[in-house]
Amino acid sequence: MVDSSSxxxxxxxxxxxxxxxxxxxxxxxxxFLGRRVDxxxxxxxxPVPVGTGTxxxxxxxxxxxxxxxxxxxxxxLRAADPDFRELFPRDATGVLAExxxxxxxxxxxxxxxxxxxxxxxxxxxxxxxxxxxxxxxxLAPRHHQRFGEALAHTLRHLAGRGWDxxxxxxxxxxxxxxxTALQQGEAAGHGPARVGATVVExxxxxxxxxxxxxxxxVMIDYHPxxxxxxxxxxxPGVWRRLSPSIPANPAGQIEFHVRDVPGGAxxxxxxxxxxxxxxxxxxRPLGLLEVDRTEPFRDVLMVAGGTxxxxxRCLLMDMMRHGFNPRVHLFxxxxxxxxxxxxxxxxxxAATAPWLTIQPVSEEDTDPWxxxxxxxxxxxxxxxxxxxLVEAVTRWGSWADRQVLVAGSPDMIRxxxxxxxxxxxxxxxxxxxxx
Ligand SMILES: Cc1cc2nc3c(=O)[nH]c(=O)nc-3n(C[C@H](O)[C@H](O)[C@H](O)COP(=O)(O)OP(=O)(O)OC[C@H]3O[C@@H](n4cnc5c(N)ncnc54)[C@H](O)[C@@H]3O)c2cc1C
Numbered sequence: 001m002v003d004s005s006s007x008x009x010x011x012x013x014x015x016x017x018x019x020x021x022x023x024x025x026x027x028x029x030x031x032f033l034g035r036r037v038d039x040x041x042x043x044x045x046x047p048v049p050v051g052t053g054t055x056x057x058x059x060x061x062x063x064x065x066x067x068x069x070x071x072x073x074x075x076x077l078r079a080a081d082p083d084f085r086e087l088f089p090r091d092a093t094g095v096l097a098e099x100x101x102x103x104x105x106x107x108x109x110x111x112x113x114x115x116x117x118x119x120x121x122x123x124x125x126x127x128x129x130x131x132x133x134x135x136x137x138x139l140a141p142r143h144h145q146r147f148g149e150a151l152a153h154t155l156r157h158l159a160g161r162g163w164d165x166x167x168x169x170x171x172x173x174x175x176x177x178x179x180t181a182l183q184q185g186e187a188a189g190h191g192p193a194r195v196g197a198t199v200v201e202x203x204x205x206x207x208x209x210x211x212x213x214x215x216x217x218v219m220i221d222y223h224p225x226x227x228x229x230x231x232x233x234x235x236p237g238v239w240r241r242l243s244p245s246i247p248a249n250p251a252g253q254i255e256f257h258v259r260d261v262p263g264g265a266x267x268x269x270x271x272x273x274x275x276x277x278x279x280x281x282x283x284r285p286l287g288l289l290e291v292d293r294t295e296p297f298r299d300v301l302m303v304a305g306g307t308x309x310x311x312x313r314c315l316l317m318d319m320m321r322h323g324f325n326p327r328v329h330l331f332x333x334x335x336x337x338x339x340x341x342x343x344x345x346x347x348x349x350a351a352t353a354p355w356l357t358i359q360p361v362s363e364e365d366t367d368p369w370x371x372x373x374x375x376x377x378x379x380x381x382x383x384x385x386x387x388x389l390v391e392a393v394t395r396w397g398s399w400a401d402r403q404v405l406v407a408g409s410p411d412m413i414r415x416x417x418x419x420x421x422x423x424x425x426x427x428x429x430x431x432x433x434x435x
Contacts, residue, residue, distance in 0.1 A: 040076055040154065040157040044068075044158065049162065050062070050063070050164075056166050056169075057108075057110055058107065059159075060155060060167060060174070061103075061107045063155045063159055064104060064155070065104070068158065069096075069158065070093060070100070072154050072158065076151075076154045077146075077147065080146040080150040083143060089235065089236065090237065105126075106123045107174070110123055125181075127182050127185065128184055128188070129286075130182060131182035131183060131184060131188075132284075132286060133286055134186055135185075135189045135193040136229055136283030136284070138194070144182065144183060148179060152168070155171060189284055193284060194282065195217055195218050195281070195283075196217045196279055196280070197214040197215060197254065197279070198214060198215055198217075198280075199213070199214050200213050200214060200215055200276055202274050205342075209259045209271065209341060210257075210271045211255060211256070212258060212270065213253065213254070214280060215252050215253055215254075216254060216282060219249070220285060221248050221285075222248050223285065223290065224248075224318035225287060225291075225311045226286060226289070227286060227311065228244065228284070228285050228286075229286075230256075230280055230281065230282055231281040232266065232274075233279065233280075234266060234274070235265055235266045238265050238266050240267075242256040242310075243256070243257075243310040243311035243314070244311070244314055245309070245313050246317060259306055260272070287433045289311050289432070290315070291319065291403070291405070293326075299326050299328070299403075300326050300328040301331075301393070301404045301405070302315075302316075302329070302331070302406075303331045303389055303405070304331070304332050304333070304407055305334070305409055305412035306333075306334055306409060308406075308407030308412065309332055309342045309346075309407070310407075311433075315405070319353075320353060325355045327357070328355060328356050329359065330346070330358050330359065333360075333362065333389035333412075336362055336366075337360075337366065337377055337384060339362070340362065340377060340384075344378050346358050347380060350380075358380045358382065359385065360385070361386075361387065361389055361392040362384060364386070388415065389408075389415075390415045390416045390419035394423040400424055400426060403429060403431070404420065404425060404431065405431050405432070406431070409435075
């Protein structure tokens with residue numbers, strides 16, 4: 001007879017009690033038992049030193065920068081409200097890193113403003129914009145309050161005895177301003193915060209890229225060039241931004257281009273795990289990429305890296321509806337020639353758009369053997385150039401008279417904007433959506 005109370009010494013029981021105990025210890029049972037336990041009750045052995053001469057905004061920034069912050073804050077949030085378990089992905093590291101980055105910028109900008117309201121207005125405007133995006137989360141005022149309490153609790157815990165009224169008041173005021181602006185942004189949006197959509201077709205143009213076609217339950221009236229936040233069944237709680245590659249239409253058809261970003265949480269599943277019939281959630285459109293059609297027209301330079309072609313192609317398709325357009329010079333780049341998957345569509349567009357010129361660019365001259373057989377690239381007026389996009393663009397000069405639209409990976413946007421400004425393009429002429 002097996003004695004169920006026997007311990008790990010029982011060789012017949014591969015799941016000895018101590019292993020079960022180990023497993024159970026890792027499962028957070030408090031919410032199921034209805035207990036509210038303070039996960040930060042134990043003081044830290046090594047709190048973050050808070051210099052008395054450090055301005056309070058910068059002292060708060062230093063507390064946020066402590067490597068223990070994300071884990072402690074995630075625990076405090078989970079204890080503060082059970083909803084936060086659903087609102088954040090299982091691995092909240094990425095979201096919290098973004099929060100730290102945004103808060104650091106807000107605290108440093110406010111500190112450096114020294115009463116300059118233009119600078120603090122920029123912080124408030126940023127929070128409003130973020131709030132517009134947060135609308136998809138359908139937060140209640142209670143969530144903002146509990147989030148603020150968990151934040152204060154975590155920073156107080158990190159500072160230990162260094163926490164004082166000065167820090168508490170500064171955090172309270174800063175959080176109040178930011179959370180009010182966030183809630184204003186959430187309230188300002190029109191239309192439904194979320195719309196369901198069904199995947200109807202999946203395309204596989206390259207080894208690591210795909211196209212996903214959906215029909216939304218209700219038409220989403222996005223402007224060409226805007227992006228939508230999407231929530232998919234492949235990574236619960238993980239929202240990512242994707243840019244439609246075709247203009248909005250009454251049938252609710254939407255197409256996204258997706259690329260597998262190595263190490264990313266979602267994009268691998270978007271390329272390989274998606275199938276017809278899957279249900280996605282789409283949030284309201286955001287983003288500032290647009291062609292200024294104020295007359296007299298300023299000609300346009302578009303610079304697209306990889307899937308960055310999607311919003312720019314959407315703008316081009318929209319321009320096709322107009323009889324008269326500014327001239328557009330499009331640089332379309334990728335690592336290998338065969339990765340320029342959208343070139344056939346672009347060449348088709350250019351065939352009936354005399355105002356559009358396409359310049360393909362690839363970093364490597366030939367495709368690697370492992371990329372498999374590929375069709376040759378369609379003929380374009382300009383031959384493909386070899387190099388990075390920023391090299392190819394700045395080789396032609398400063399483009400100072402153009403409105404410049406840039407879309408692509410965060411590294412590509414950074415390199416292109418820096419390189420173009422160095423080559424003489426006025427920074428204010430360049431538009432892109434912040435990664
Ligand atoms: C305004 C905007 C529009 C976007 N539109 C699209 C789109 O149309 N199609 C699309 O596939 N992606 C698009 N993205 C990127 C997308 O939101 C995701 O970041 C991307 O799919 C990777 O998701 P992930 O969860 O796998 O990795 P994440 O956890 O989001 O990112 C992992 C790392 O990869 C970096 N990264 C993000 N995107 C790229 C990229 N394209 N190339 C190289 N590194 C990258 C991130 O900065 C991060 O360091 C857009 C992003 C923004 C800000």
